[in-house]
Amino acid sequence: MIPPEISVIIPVYNEEDGLPTLFARLYPALDQLDTPYEVVFINDGSSDRSAALLREQYERRPDVTRAILLAANAGQHMAIMAGFEHARGQIIVTLDADLQNPPEEIGKVIDKMREGHDYVGSIRRIRHDNLFRSSASKAMNYLREKITRIRITDQGNMLRAYSRTVVNAINSCKEVSTFIPALAYTFARNPAEIVVEHEERAAGASKYSLYSLIRLNFDLMTGFSLVPLQWFSMLGIVVSLGSAALFVLLIVRRLVVGPEAEGLFTLFALMFFLIGLALFGIGLLGEYVGRVYQQVRHRPRYLIEAILEGDQ
Template sequence: MTMPTLSVVIPIYNEEAGLPALFARIYPALDALGETYEIIYVNDGSRDRSAALLREQFARRPDVTRALLLAANAGQHMAIMAGFEYCRGEIIVTLDADLQNPPEEIGKLIAKMKEGHDYVGSIRKKRQDSLFRTWASKAMNQLREKITRIRITDQGNMLRAYSRGVVDAINSCKEVATFIPALAYTFARNPAEVVVEHEERVAGDSKYSLYSLIRLNFDLMTGFSLVPLQWFSMLGMLVALGSGTLFVLLIVRRLIFGPEAEGLFTLFALMFFLIGLALFGIGLLGEYIGRIYQQVRLRPRYLIEAVLENDVSVQANVSEANVKVAVAADQRQKKE
């Protein structure tokens, strides 16, 4: 079977309302590129009719459509990892199903990849998100770059292109929690970025709550750097030094002015600050220990319920095997 040049991996989670519009736009957009392609939809345990719509779409375009139906929700990045393990193209593009990144923009990434880059990210032009979300995203981008040294201008945008070599390197990693754009950046030798259009969601709401975004950034910080632990260690040393200095000053003050009752609430405030600092450090340490705990359990990252694909090579092998069995049975009958 001829391997496609392009694989497009699209994670799906409760996107029933927007899938018809996605189907109507992505196939013409990819046909216009003039490249052999496949589209891999990964249903991430959707609770609506997304899986049924994927089955119907597979029946319409089985030549270029493949679908992985996960048994339970594994998260966006694990769904993409599942698609990476099944994709066959030399260039792999990830795309969200909400059409905030138009499928017509995929051509820009392909053109950039053909210039010799092995990883191409995208920067949203005139973002259609809320002001708070845009500001928070920029702030987290700056903090992430300082901590991890990973330079991704727009980390929340999943419209990205990867070479086969980068995807193979990602597939070799067995992390149970990761951030795929950052992981790809660590493997890429010649990364690049392009500016793409950005639109409002066709239907539905964002699947990322504020807690999910915070959770994702914790995974990003702790999964790619030890800097948070090192920063906290240095902060602990500074606090210890400051506490020792304060203790000496209080002793000197007591010897000079005698015992005093004033300043009690100041000491309470200082104590509460130190307790909060200690709890923050325990939580930070818990993040790293939690990642270790999840990793050492060696549980599967996702479970695949069904795979919808039209693999000619597999069908040919099955047919050939059936012919051999029939010939062998016929020969046995003749001998008898």
């Protein structure tokens, strides 16, 4: 059997309404590339009929279709990691199942990879997201770049291509919580980005809640930089110096003016500010300690229930 040049990895979580449309558009787009390929679907513990639809699609196109059925929901990035560990292509492309990235755009990232790049990201030409989601994404992109020095213009877009070398490097990592595009950027030697089209979700609703997005960005920032801890240390130094200066000022004022009863609520406000600052610092430290705790347990990142594939 000819090994595929291209592996397309698609995590699937409760996408039964949109999968038929995805199948109808994905395979013709890949057939037009005129190169050996495989499609690796990862069912991320879906509770709907997604797994059954993937099985039916495997039976229709067993020559180019593989499906990995996870026993439980592991999260989008861990599902992609499962795909990376089973992909056989020299160029590995990730794609969401919701059709917001048109499958017809896969050829663009492939062509860019063939120019000699080892990692190609994508930027949505016109985003079909609501104002809050777009604004929050831009703000987090800016903050992430300042903290991690990882330059990803559109971190929420999962249409990306990776070389076999970069994927092998990612597979060698044993992190239980990571952000794959950022991890790939740290290993890439010649990264690039291109502009691609973006469409509205074909069916269903986004699986990323506000909480999920916040958690994702915490993983991104604490997983790739110590800057948040360093910033907090600097803030602690500034607050300590400010508190010392205020203490000296209050002593001088007491000696000059005498005892005063005023200013009680100002001190309360200052106290609450410092308590909030301390709680924030404890939470930030907890993020790093929690990552260490998850890592040292050495629990599997995902559990595979079944793999649907032909003779390899």
